[in-house]
Amino acid sequence: GYLLYMDEKSIKCEVKNKVAWITIDNQAKGNGLTPEMRNQLIDLLGSFNGQFEIRSAIITGAGQKFFCTGADLSASSTESNTPEDEPRAITGDIRRMMLEGSIRLMDSILDCEIPVIASVNGIAAGIGAHLAFCSDLVIASDNAKFIEIFARRGLIPDGLGTWIMPRLIGIQKTKELMFFADDISSEEALSLGLCNRTVPMAELESKSREWAESLASGPSRSFMFSKWLLNKSLDVDRKTLAEYEAWAVESNSKTHDSQEGIESFKQKRDPEWKGY
Numbered sequence: 513g514y515l516l517y518m519d520e521k522s523i524k525c526e527v528k529n530k531v532a533w534i535t536i537d538n539q540a541k542g543n544g545l546t547p548e549m550r551n552q553l554i555d556l557l558g559s560f561n562g563q564f565e566i567r568s569a570i571i572t573g574a575g576q577k578f579f580c581t582g583a584d585l586s587a588s589s590t591e592s593n594t595p596e597d598e599p600r601a602i603t604g605d606i607r608r609m610m611l612e613g614s615i616r617l618m619d620s621i622l623d624c625e626i627p628v629i630a631s632v633n634g635i636a637a638g639i640g641a642h643l644a645f646c647s648d649l650v651i652a653s654d655n656a657k658f659i660e661i662f663a664r665r666g667l668i669p670d671g672l673g674t675w676i677m678p679r680l681i682g683i684q685k686t687k688e689l690m691f692f693a694d695d696i697s698s699e700e701a702l703s704l705g706l707c708n709r710t711v712p713m714a715e716l717e718s719k720s721r722e723w724a725e726s727l728a729s730g731p732s733r734s735f736m737f738s739k740w741l742l743n744k745s746l747d748v749d750r751k752t753l754a755e756y757e758a759w760a761v762e763s764n765s766k767t768h769d770s771q772e773g774i775e776s777f778k779q780k781r782d783p784e785w786k787g788y
Contacts, residue, residue, distance in 0.1 A: 515560070521584070523552040524574075530567040530728035530787075531721065532560060537574035542635065546586030547660055548770040550617050557620040557628070559616060565785050567728040570720050571647065572631040576713060579630075579656065581636025582671075583614070614639045614671035618646045622743055625736045627727045631720035632656040632698070632707070639671035641689050646676055648739060649723065650707035652698035663693040731769035732787035737761075 519771045524535040534556060545553070546659040553571075560566045573579040594628050621628050621643065630636075630647035644658070652658075660677075662669045669690050677686040681704045689696065698710040711719045727735065737760040745753050764770050768786050776783035 542581035546587035580640030642671040656698040
């Protein structure tokens with residue numbers, strides 16, 4: 513595999529067995545994301561589309577205390593060059609920053625063509641929690657915590673939290689988590705349906721790799737279409753989804769793996785998935 517290091521505040525990526533293992537590394541700031549780190553993550557996830565050598569991805573945090581605690585608020589923002597008699601910011605600036613920032617980050621996970629697993633190794637707070645919830649699968653260590661921390665700071669939940677969470681656990685429970693901003697243990701997250709599996713910390717990496725490598729050796733185009741359809745199903749009516757489904761099935765029928773799946777069934781043998 514290969515390893516990308518940017519600096520001590522960085523997104524690291526190692527590729528092995530067709531799995532991209534992405535680590536958020538900014539431990540001094542709770543693995544908070546600087547704007548640069550956020551953009552690295554967006555670019556990285558976008559680069560996986562159509563890249564045959566990478567067929568699944570894992571996102572985790574460095575160390576054993578934090579997964580990601582949201583934005584690194586200490587990261588210096590660019591200095592304004594506006595004249596003194598003009599406002600430093602005008603209406604529309606923050607909206608644009610949101611759309612180009614945390615929302616684009618969640619889109620990059622939801623729109624990534626390969627399965628993305630959140631391997632939650634510690635505290636996931638704010639957009640760090642939403643980063644996990646927007647992933648396709650969530651494996652959490654027994655010391656992991658999820659916190660809708662925004663109300664503690666008088667802020668609005670951003671990073672598509674108010675979109676993804678009601679769809680995962682319903683509106684009433686989402687309101688409770690967002691209004692009270694209490695810590696949620698990995699066990700409670702599991703019972704609510706916010707994660708797929710909890711494991712002891714010592715087993716988190718091996719279980720995450722096991723799932724990712726299983727997906728990376730599977731019928732990748734089937735996963736791509738299934739992910740696309742499932743995410744679309746959260747937003748469209750039945751007739752529209754039926755059209756999407758019909759086209760997806762037709763498109764997938766032309767793939768090697770779809771034909772291999774049928775042939776291997778007829779021949780009573782295990783399929784050999786190629787990923788295309």
